[in-house]
Amino acid sequence: MKSIKSEGGQALIIFALAAIGIFGIVALAIDGSAKFSDRRHAQNAADSAALAGALALVNGQTTEIGGVQVWVLNALNRALDNGYDDNHVSNDVWVYRCHEVDVTSPVDCGPYNGNSDYVQVAIQSHVNTYFARVLGIDETVNTVQAVTYAKERGPFYDGNLIVALNPNPCSGGNGNVQLGGSSTVTLTGGGAFVNSGGSGCGMEHGGSCPTIDGEIGSPGDGNINLDGCGGVPAPSTNQPPYPFPPEMPEEPAECDVSNPGSFSSDSSTQTTTLSPGRFNEFPPKSGGGVTVYDNMIMNPGIYCVNDMIKLSDQHLILTGHDVTIYIRPGYDIDIQGGTITLDAPDTGPYAGYLMIIDSNFTGQVPDCHINGDSSNTYIGTIFAPYCDLIINGGNDLTSYTSQFIAYTVAILGNAETQLHYDINNSAQNQPKIGLMR
Numbered sequence: 001m002k003s004i005k006s007e008g009g010q011a012l013i014i015f016a017l018a019a020i021g022i023f024g025i026v027a028l029a030i031d032g033s034a035k036f037s038d039r040r041h042a043q044n045a046a047d048s049a050a051l052a053g054a055l056a057l058v059n060g061q062t063t064e065i066g067g068v069q070v071w072v073l074n075a076l077n078r079a080l081d082n083g084y085d086d087n088h089v090s091n092d093v094w095v096y097r098c099h100e101v102d103v104t105s106p107v108d109c110g111p112y113n114g115n116s117d118y119v120q121v122a123i124q125s126h127v128n129t130y131f132a133r134v135l136g137i138d139e140t141v142n143t144v145q146a147v148t149y150a151k152e153r154g155p156f157y158d159g160n161l162i163v164a165l166n167p168n169p170c171s172g173g174n175g176n177v178q179l180g181g182s183s184t185v186t187l188t189g190g191g192a193f194v195n196s197g198g199s200g201c202g203m204e205h206g207g208s209c210p211t212i213d214g215e216i217g218s219p220g221d222g223n224i225n226l227d228g229c230g231g232v233p234a235p236s237t238n239q240p241p242y243p244f245p246p247e248m249p250e251e252p253a254e255c256d257v258s259n260p261g262s263f264s265s266d267s268s269t270q271t272t273t274l275s276p277g278r279f280n281e282f283p284p285k286s287g288g289g290v291t292v293y294d295n296m297i298m299n300p301g302i303y304c305v306n307d308m309i310k311l312s313d314q315h316l317i318l319t320g321h322d323v324t325i326y327i328r329p330g331y332d333i334d335i336q337g338g339t340i341t342l343d344a345p346d347t348g349p350y351a352g353y354l355m356i357i358d359s360n361f362t363g364q365v366p367d368c369h370i371n372g373d374s375s376n377t378y379i380g381t382i383f384a385p386y387c388d389l390i391i392n393g394g395n396d397l398t399s400y401t402s403q404f405i406a407y408t409v410a411i412l413g414n415a416e417t418q419l420h421y422d423i424n425n426s427a428q429n430q431p432k433i434g435l436m437r
Helices: 008-058 070-081 131-135
Strands: 091-097 118-128 139-151 162-164 177-179 185-188 192-194 203-205 262-266 271-275 277-279 295-298 301-305 309-311 317-320 323-327 333-335 339-343 353-357 367-371 377-392 398-412 417-420 432-435
Touching: 008 070, 008 091, 008 118, 008 139, 008 432, 070 091, 070 118, 177 192, 323 339
Parallel strands: 162 192, 162 398, 177 203, 177 398, 185 417, 271 295, 277 301, 295 317, 301 323, 309 333, 317 339, 323 353, 333 367, 339 377, 353 377, 367 377, 377 398, 398 417
Antiparallel strands: 091 118, 118 139, 139 432, 262 271
């Protein structure tokens, strides 16, 4: 009789191999879900921590407690609230500004590296496994990051008196910043910055050397052509450029067609009083039985101009206190002659802005002219980022308490031109935060 051999042992082997597969599937389902859940939780924690830190930073909470700045503590505390205590065992938390990238962090700020206006929070967490241990996997690791825009309140364009935002090297032999034709230019309270990184003529002077008591800066190296000039500080080259196109202030409500500007005239004093709102042309002209006198007084507020400003009447007297002139995209300014006395508002969303010349940043860069003399007073920031701004002095001393931000800036004239920057009479950066990634 033929013997029959038992095959029961083979079933055990098959079951053991199947069990490993089952454990792998269970590990993928349970431990994988735990990893995914922790990653989502860690990302939410990083987002909220970055926003908390950015909010504290823009509110000026930069004092130190135990060697750590308060805004950093705010971010760490928010991460702690979400279960990430930076214990260096189960999790690590990094908080830093993007110009001070922490080399111990597993991630950096990417395109925001080197920019002090951004804050990053990175979290690395270790998640213990259960079923995956059978496969030799004791833990999984999640690494997440959040980058937040954090713009502190402070001097507009770092308090530079003149900024030429054109990012391209100049052409035709004229600098993006020109200081002086046959006149002498004096800058006090602030310096000048040319945004071009090229080595060509970024900044140059005319017949006379300028006097500057602020810093001179540029992203380039060798594009500051003020050699041989005394009274000029050594330039700071290879500086981070300003973004272009820049962020523009929101169009004011006065630009809506439902908010027309108005004016009234007084024949006894021969004055015309203007009230804020939208003007299709500025200043308004006589017509329809209404006489507009050369002596014009602007009531405080925002004047939205929908047509080119051309002030060429030598008899014009234009006076405005606490006013902002907002020029809509597609138009420019040409101020020549007359007696102009204008100062920017001290409060409100357009505090410090005397003129804003908006643009869609396409097409030909327009010329924007302001011709002044000793009879003119301008106080406040003139923000014309897509204008070739030309400031012409007269035949006598011309002074401005203004900040000039434009595509290019040329200060020309036949006599001395004095420009002074005063932070209390200029635009300032408003605190802003926003989650970037």
